Amino acid sequence: xxxxxxxxxxxxxxxxxxxxxxxxxxxxxxxxxxxxxxxxxxxxxxxxxxxxxxxxxxxxxxxxxxxxxxxxxxxxxxxxxxxxxxxxxxxxxxxxxxxxxxxxxxxxxxxxxxxxxxxxxxxxxxxxxxxxxxxxxxxxxxxxxxxxxxxxxxxxxxxxxxxxxxxxxxxxxxxxxxxxxxxxxxxxxxxxxxxxxxxxxxxxxxxxxxxxxxxxxxxxxxxxxxxxxxxxxxxx
Amino acid sequence: xxxxxxxxxxxxxxxxxxxxxxxxxxxxxxxxxxxxxxxxxxxxxxxxxxxxxxxxxxxxxxxxxxxxxxxxxxxxxxxxxxxxxxxxxxxxxxxxxxxxxxxxxxxxxxxxxxxxxxxxxxxxxxxxxxxxxxxxxxxxxxxxxxxxxxxxxxxxxxxxxxxxxxxxxxxxxxxxxxxxxxxxxxxxxxxxxxxxxxxxxxxxxxxxxxxxxxxxxxxxxxxxxxxxxxxxxxxx
DNA sequence: TTATGTGAAGTCGTTCACAGCC
DNA sequence: GGCTGTGAACGACTTCACATAA
Numbered sequence: 001x002x003x004x005x006x007x008x009x010x011x012x013x014x015x016x017x018x019x020x021x022x023x024x025x026x027x028x029x030x031x032x033x034x035x036x037x038x039x040x041x042x043x044x045x046x047x048x049x050x051x052x053x054x055x056x057x058x059x060x061x062x063x064x065x066x067x068x069x070x071x072x073x074x075x076x077x078x079x080x081x082x083x084x085x086x087x088x089x090x091x092x093x094x095x096x097x098x099x100x101x102x103x104x105x106x107x108x109x110x111x112x113x114x115x116x117x118x119x120x121x122x123x124x125x126x127x128x129x130x131x132x133x134x135x136x137x138x139x140x141x142x143x144x145x146x147x148x149x150x151x152x153x154x155x156x157x158x159x160x161x162x163x164x165x166x167x168x169x170x171x172x173x174x175x176x177x178x179x180x181x182x183x184x185x186x187x188x189x190x191x192x193x194x195x196x197x198x199x200x201x202x203x204x205x206x207x208x209x210x211x212x213x214x215x216x217x218x219x220x221x222x223x224x225x226x227x228x229x230x231x232x233x234x235x236x
Numbered sequence: 237x238x239x240x241x242x243x244x245x246x247x248x249x250x251x252x253x254x255x256x257x258x259x260x261x262x263x264x265x266x267x268x269x270x271x272x273x274x275x276x277x278x279x280x281x282x283x284x285x286x287x288x289x290x291x292x293x294x295x296x297x298x299x300x301x302x303x304x305x306x307x308x309x310x311x312x313x314x315x316x317x318x319x320x321x322x323x324x325x326x327x328x329x330x331x332x333x334x335x336x337x338x339x340x341x342x343x344x345x346x347x348x349x350x351x352x353x354x355x356x357x358x359x360x361x362x363x364x365x366x367x368x369x370x371x372x373x374x375x376x377x378x379x380x381x382x383x384x385x386x387x388x389x390x391x392x393x394x395x396x397x398x399x400x401x402x403x404x405x406x407x408x409x410x411x412x413x414x415x416x417x418x419x420x421x422x423x424x425x426x427x428x429x430x431x432x433x434x435x436x437x438x439x440x441x442x443x444x445x446x447x448x449x450x451x452x453x454x455x456x457x458x459x460x461x462x463x464x465x466x467x468x469x470x471x472x
Numbered sequence: 473t474t475a476t477g478t479g480a481a482g483t484c485g486t487t488c489a490c491a492g493c494c
Numbered sequence: 495g496g497c498t499g500t501g502a503a504c505g506a507c508t509t510c511a512c513a514t515a516a
Contacts, residue, residue: 020485026454030433044497053435056497057487064499072498073494089454090461097453104347108340109449114433118450119457166460167453190463191456197266197350199289207459209452213345214354216445217333217403218262218325220427221355223443224402225326227426256507280475292475293509300477308476308515 017088021062025085026118027052028059032082033117044075091119096163098124098189100180101171102132102150105195109169116140123163125150128176156180160187167191174198181208253324257298261321262354263288264295268318269353280311327355332399334360334425336416337407338368338386341431345405352376359399361386364412392416396423403427410434417444 031051035043049059063069069084070076086092097120099106109115110122122139127150136147151159160168168184170177170192177196184192185206194200194210202208267287271279285295299305305320306312322328333356335342345351346358358375363386372383387395396404404420406413406428413432420428421442430436430446438444 018485022458023451023455025458026448026451027435029454030451031435045499046497051435055487057489058485060497060499061486068499070498071494072492073496075497088458090457091454093461095453095457095460104340104344108344111340112449114450115453118454120450120453167456169453191460193452193456199263199267199287205463207456209456211447211449211452212262213348213447214350214356215259215262215266216429216447217331217351217356217405218265218327218354219259220403220429220443220445221326221331222258222261222324224331224427225329227441254507282475291509293511294507296475296477297508304477306476309474310516311475 017065021065024052024054024058024062025089028062029082029085029089029091029118032078032085036078036082041078042075043078045070048076086119089119094119094121095167096121096123096165097167097169098122098126098160098163098165098184099169099171100126100153100156100184101169101173101176101195102127102135102137103171106169106171107137109171110137110139113140120167122148123165124148124159126153126156126159127151128153128172153180156183157187160184160189165189167193170194170196170200172196253301257301260288260290260294260298261325264298265318265321265325265327265354268314268321272314272318277314278311279314281306284312322355325355330355330357331403332357332359332401333403333405334358334362334396334399334401334420335405335407336362336389336392336420337409337412337431338363338371338373339407342405342407343373345407346373346375349376356403358384359401360384360395362389362392362395363387364389364408389416392419393423396420396425401425403429406430406432406436408432 028048031048045056045060049056052059066084066088069081099109099122102125106125106127110125115122121141125137125148127133133150133152135150137150138145139148159165166189168189168191170180172180174196177194177198178200181192181194181200181202185202190206192200192202192206192208194208197212197214200208264284267284281292281296285292288295302320302324305317335345335358338361342361342363346361351358357377361373361384363369369386369388371386373386374381375384395401402425404425404427406416408416410432413430413434414436417428417430417436417438421438426442428436428438428442428444430444433448433450436444
């Protein structure tokens with residue numbers, strides 16, 4: 001819809017990068033950072049792709065959507081490539097994340113190290129239960145860690161607006177999820193990560209990604225079952 | 237590496253359900269169960285697909301891989317369809333799940349209701365840390381709930397074999413994940429759900445699904461960033 | 473008439489294979 | 495010689511549109 005020219009911004013970012021490629025970029029980025037920390041300076045598509053669990057052709061094709069950041073006959077400069085993928089992903093600027101639901105899952109997210117290193121900052125914690133509200137939880141921030149207090153559900157809008165958060169994480173039980181979602185959207189949030197096992201309804205322009213733990217297990221079970229049948233067939 | 241069957245790739249004609257379809261079946265199943273609990277007996281592909289967040293054409297195409305369980309001009313019988321999807325997913329038989337790593341994430345999985353209703357039973361909890369080992373945690377089971385004790389990492393093989401678990405969940409920090417994975421595989425596990433932010437290496441015949449919380453956020457951030465540029469362009 | 477089930481067409485994503493550059 | 499970058503071929507998934515059955 002919009003044609004954006006001029007200015008220095010990530011190459012032909014946005015337009016034309018397939019969703020499947022976008023979903024792999026974070027993995028490439030993580031592996032590159034690990035290589036860099038191990039002192040590796042140059043890497044071939046073959047070696048890097050192997051560490052990422054993809055084919056080298058797929059890796060090179062993915063990179064071709066961002067630009068040409070390699071050197072033929074040599075490979076890729078680790079830090080140079082890291083920088084460009086990082087920029088494409090937008091992890092150069094810090095994204096504010098609000099977590100709604102401070103149960104075990106919420107706490108797992110809060111204690112998850114590496115959010116900050118990947119450009120995220122947890123700026124708000126919200127819960128419904130009075131015995132959790134007011135609790136101070138350690139949230140990592142750049143070098144140090146800060147105690148963030150859990151706010152009541154009633155303050156949701158105020159927290160989102162006040163912290164200028166861009167991403168909302170729903171870690172509540174299923175029956176609260178749609179209500180929380182509606183309020184996040186009304187407060188201006190357009191990116192939501194949903195852990196509740198419900199299909200959320202949102203207006204156009206809002207993106208929802210979902211992670212359903214039981215669904216993942218069910219997919220595994222499907223294949224497990226099929227392997228069982230194959231083995232039976234072999235024994236017959 | 238790979239156990240070669242007599243024939244080549246194209247396994248069993250007629251039984252080739254696309255991966256994308258398999259990934260949606262659990263959602264259809266969940267929505268159908270909810271409808272059933274709400275007392276709905278019959279539903280059209282249009283209505284059901286809307287509740288699942290997919291198009292009706294996609295829904296019908298997905299079902300066509302399983303068989304024809306609808307009635308033209310009428311729709312689908314909720315319980316009849318539920319049964320067939322359930323059967324396809326293998327949730328009629330209970331799958332044994334071992335969880336390695338009893339931190340916040342592990343606890344979130346343990347307290348996740350609805351595992352049992354979808355055909356999973358948590359049969360083992362394993363952790364490395366002495367202060368967690370021995371702790372009794374409430375695990376739901378059919379009607380009641382049972383206290384399951386956390387076992388030490390050293391007992392992993394014994395637990396997997398003793399409980400006949402089929403699925404292993406890795407909820408450990410990244411640096412332990414590959415080691416745990418190797419031991420799960422060596423104990424006979426062929427289906428693994430990995431929450432650690434590493435690419436696991438496994439032999440052929442073992443399926444790994446991964447859930448990386450930071451990756452999901454990074455994908456959201458990519459699109460968030462893109463929207464920002466679009467808005468800038470509009471203001472220019 | 474209504475709503476399913478499905479070939480056919482279209483879109484998206486992956487793999488191949490090799491030209492181009494170091 | 496070695497490795498990247500990429501059109502072209504291939505395959506997977508989605509959407510369309512309608513024949514089919516209640």
